Amino acid sequence: MLSSLREGSKTWYMKALLGLLALTFVAFFGVSGNLTSAFLGNVNALVEVGSISYGVNDVQTQFNIQTSRASQQNGSQGILNLDQQREVMALTVSELVNQALFEEGADRLGLVVGNDIIADQIISQSAFQAGGQFNRIAFDTYLLQRGMSESQFAESLRGQIIVQDQYVGSLFLGVTAPKPLAEALYHYYYEQRTAEIFLIDAASQADPATPSAGELAQFYSDNQESFRTVPTRMATVLWVTPDSLAADIEITEEQIVTAYEERGHQFTPPERRFLEQAIFPNVETAQSTYDAISNGAAFGDAVAAALGVGADEIGVVRREELLPEQSGPAFSAEVGGVTEPFETAFGWVLIHVQSSEGGVVPPLDEVHEDLRLGLALEEANLVLFDYADLVDDALAGGANLDEAASDVGLPVLNVGPVAHDGTDGEGNFAENLPFDQKVLTEIFSLSDGQSGQLIFTDNGGFFFVSIDEVIADRIPDQAEIADKVSAAWVSERKMDLARAQAEEITEQLRGGASSDTVSTRFGYDVIAPEPFTRSGHTGGLPSGLIDPLFGVEVGDAFSVDLDTAMLVGRLTAVDIAEPGDDVEEWTGLVDQLKFSMAQDLIVQMTEALRADIKVNVESSTIEELFFNR
Numbered sequence: 001m002l003s004s005l006r007e008g009s010k011t012w013y014m015k016a017l018l019g020l021l022a023l024t025f026v027a028f029f030g031v032s033g034n035l036t037s038a039f040l041g042n043v044n045a046l047v048e049v050g051s052i053s054y055g056v057n058d059v060q061t062q063f064n065i066q067t068s069r070a071s072q073q074n075g076s077q078g079i080l081n082l083d084q085q086r087e088v089m090a091l092t093v094s095e096l097v098n099q100a101l102f103e104e105g106a107d108r109l110g111l112v113v114g115n116d117i118i119a120d121q122i123i124s125q126s127a128f129q130a131g132g133q134f135n136r137i138a139f140d141t142y143l144l145q146r147g148m149s150e151s152q153f154a155e156s157l158r159g160q161i162i163v164q165d166q167y168v169g170s171l172f173l174g175v176t177a178p179k180p181l182a183e184a185l186y187h188y189y190y191e192q193r194t195a196e197i198f199l200i201d202a203a204s205q206a207d208p209a210t211p212s213a214g215e216l217a218q219f220y221s222d223n224q225e226s227f228r229t230v231p232t233r234m235a236t237v238l239w240v241t242p243d244s245l246a247a248d249i250e251i252t253e254e255q256i257v258t259a260y261e262e263r264g265h266q267f268t269p270p271e272r273r274f275l276e277q278a279i280f281p282n283v284e285t286a287q288s289t290y291d292a293i294s295n296g297a298a299f300g301d302a303v304a305a306a307l308g309v310g311a312d313e314i315g316v317v318r319r320e321e322l323l324p325e326q327s328g329p330a331f332s333a334e335v336g337g338v339t340e341p342f343e344t345a346f347g348w349v350l351i352h353v354q355s356s357e358g359g360v361v362p363p364l365d366e367v368h369e370d371l372r373l374g375l376a377l378e379e380a381n382l383v384l385f386d387y388a389d390l391v392d393d394a395l396a397g398g399a400n401l402d403e404a405a406s407d408v409g410l411p412v413l414n415v416g417p418v419a420h421d422g423t424d425g426e427g428n429f430a431e432n433l434p435f436d437q438k439v440l441t442e443i444f445s446l447s448d449g450q451s452g453q454l455i456f457t458d459n460g461g462f463f464f465v466s467i468d469e470v471i472a473d474r475i476p477d478q479a480e481i482a483d484k485v486s487a488a489w490v491s492e493r494k495m496d497l498a499r500a501q502a503e504e505i506t507e508q509l510r511g512g513a514s515s516d517t518v519s520t521r522f523g524y525d526v527i528a529p530e531p532f533t534r535s536g537h538t539g540g541l542p543s544g545l546i547d548p549l550f551g552v553e554v555g556d557a558f559s560v561d562l563d564t565a566m567l568v569g570r571l572t573a574v575d576i577a578e579p580g581d582d583v584e585e586w587t588g589l590v591d592q593l594k595f596s597m598a599q600d601l602i603v604q605m606t607e608a609l610r611a612d613i614k615v616n617v618e619s620s621t622i623e624e625l626f627f628n629r
Contacts, residue, residue: 046625047093048616049100051107056625063092063626067437080437081420082444082627089626093617101609103159106167113158121157135312136346140323168602175601177593183579186589190577192531193549196515197541197569198505198524200498208493211486219489220478227475227484230425232417234469235443238405239413239434240387241461245380251372259371260364267367271359275314275330278303279347286341286348293338299352311352326351381460388462392454401451401466417471420444439463495564502559502566509557509570531575541567 045053066088070080080088122128128139143153211219220227276299280286285306292302303311319327329339330351339351387408394404405412418430422440433439442452442463448470456462478485501522508518515526529541532549545567548558552571560567579586 046618046622047096047100048614049097050104050613052100052103054096054100058096059092059622062096063089066092066095081422082441083420085437085441086627089622093619093622097615097617098606101606101613101615102168104613105605105609106162109167111162111167113161115154117161118154118158121161122154137314137323137326141321175594175597177590177597182586182590182593185593186579186586187577189534189589190582190585191550192533192575192577193571194531194573194575195529195549195569195571197527197529197545197567198515198518198522199527199541200502200505200524200566200568202491202495202498202564202566205494205497205501208490208497211489216482216485216489217478219492220485223488224475226488227481229471229473229476230419231473232419232425232471233443233467234414234416234471235418236401236466236468237413237415237432237434237439237443238391238401238410238464239439239461240384240410240463241457241459242377242380242384244461245384245387246373246376249376249379251375251379255375256368256371257364259375260367263371264361264364264367267370268361269358270318271331271356272316272318273330273335273356274316274354275351276300276311276354277314277326277349277351278307278311279344279349280306280341281347283341283343283348286350290338290341290350293350299338299350303350314351316357384461388454391464395451395464401464404464414468415439415443416468418443434463436463439465443467491564498566499561502568505568506557506559509568515570531573545569 045055046059047054067080067085070084070088122139123134127142129135143150278289278299280289289302289306292305293299297305300311303309314322319331322330323344325342325344326349329342330353333339333351333353335353335356337353339349339353341348341350343349387410390408391401391404391410394407395401399407402412413432413434415432415434416430417424418433418440419425420440422430422433424430436457438455438457442455442465446452446465446467448467451466452464454462454464505518505522505524508521509515518524519526527541532546534546534550542560542562544560544562548560549569549571552558554571554574557568557570559569
């Protein structure tokens with residue numbers, strides 16, 4: 001069903017559906033559930049919606065997908081802290097619940113799709129066509145590659161059509177965007193404004209006089225909270241991967257040569273053949289065509305003479321991409337040759353092998369390093385678990401992590417200081433922290449002085465963590481951060497100067513002074529960005545400029561405080577947008593309005609389904625299985 005929803009997301013109403021999946025997780029994730037009830041009932045059911053249930057594997061699979069997406073967007077080198085992981089799990093549960101609700105809702109209405117519609121859908125899919133016609137071989141190959149039967153594919157497609165077109169889709173068939181509302185929104189979003197801007201950077205202001213000790217002490221006292229550190233930890237980490245062990249494993253030349261003799265074929269790129277075929281109604285026609293080709297006729301000419309149409313091009317394929325009855329003849333024939341006639345479910349077939357590539361074992365010198373690395377990794381994987389057991393036993397015997405690692409000849413990493421987000425608390429990535437979310441999670445799950453248990457990584461390695469020091473957040477004494485306090489005082493004084501100058505420039509602009517006069521008097525260049533819209537182009541200037549710009553009349557001046565600089569400007573022109581100005585923009589806005597209206601309908605439908613269909617989420621069990629050990 002998930003694949004069906006993904007495919008259906010190409011339509012605007014399904015984008016509305018999928019866009020709401022994350023909005024309702026609180027309603028579901030807070031549903032009562034406990035560890036006891038989970039194991040008294042279905043031990044695998046973590047999420048139950050009506051007759052549909054999702055087990056540990058279902059939740060884990062979707063959680064991994066969502067974690068990967070979130071990690072790619074996360075600003076901390078792709079590492080998610082424990083709170084972020086819980087947010088991802090909430091989103092995962094939300095998606096599973098919503099998709100099940102829609103399936104249950106469709107099923108309760110008894111929605112059905114006839115076999116004729118399914119057949120039409122299959123026949124019309126471009127992936128199963130050749131020359132504008134349905135290609136049965138392409139369809140069977142597709143099913144073979146995915147390990148699906150024809151009936152399984154048909155039922156998957158049937159579910160997709162029922163949910164998207166009949167159930168969800170039917171809600172939006174009559175959705176239209178009210179023209180007065182669309183026009184009002186168009187005026188609002190596409191109105192353009194033009195301004196002349198001055199940028200007053202605090203850093204460019206003159207350095208203030210050196211502050212006295214009393215001034216710095218007062219500044220520190222007034223702003224102590226801004227100097228508070230973030231909580232961090234120092235840890236020792238034993239991080240072992242097959243690659244790290246393989247680097248120290250010696251492989252002899254004899255081993256490499258033996259491996260080449262035994263495995264050289266593994267480095268052989270699979271043979272790919274460029275094939276074309278013809279399907280004949282009977283063996284007599286196929287045989288006569290084959291005979292004509294054997295006597296010198298070109299494949300295409302002989303096929304056209306026999307069938308009245310040209311041959312079908314299969315394209316460049318590997319052996320496993322063909323059906324079993326095709327692959328043998330096609331890859332046994334000589335390059336440039338034609339197979340003898342053979343029978344398939346579609347008729348008698350001749351295949352012409354136009355060309356071939358790959359299939360040749362590379363020389364030893366080309367794969368020498370790959371073989372050496374492969375053999376070293378094999379040995380590393382064999383001994384990796386032995387190392388893990390040795391360290392685990394040493395820790396159980398009272399050794400600390402440094403001692404246990406040293407006893408077996410493995411180096412440790414001194415990690416930290418490290419904060420919850422994977423930084424060092426100063427905005428830099430923490431020193432020596434392995435690039436693995438599990439390590440960060442383990443570091444912040446242990447107490448000061450505690451050593452963790454053996455944990456295996458997704459790349460086939462393992463690690464242990466020992467906490468050396470827990471550093472609580474605090475406000476340092478002024479003497480500890482004297483330079484930082486002094487720099488902050490200077491920055492604030494410069495910003496005060498920038499604000500005062502901005503106020504003076506604003507008053508002069510309001511008084512009617514020309515931008516050239518102001519520029520000459522204060523020494524700032526006039527910035528004339530491209531026209532602004534409320535949601536569009538800002539000419540490279542901060543987006544915080546937009547609200548003030550749309551809150552004044554033509555000729556009015558305004559200022560924007562950016563903390564490190566000031567923007568001062570004057571509105572010079574307003575261009576009211578009309579729907580006919582840009583057809584593409586108008587169409588896009590109407591579609592977006594439909595999208596928003598669709599979201600409202602889906603929210604109402606989801607609430608109705610929740611009221612009628614029992615939803616149970618074993619939140620305590622999920623917490624226990626995924627976040628507690």
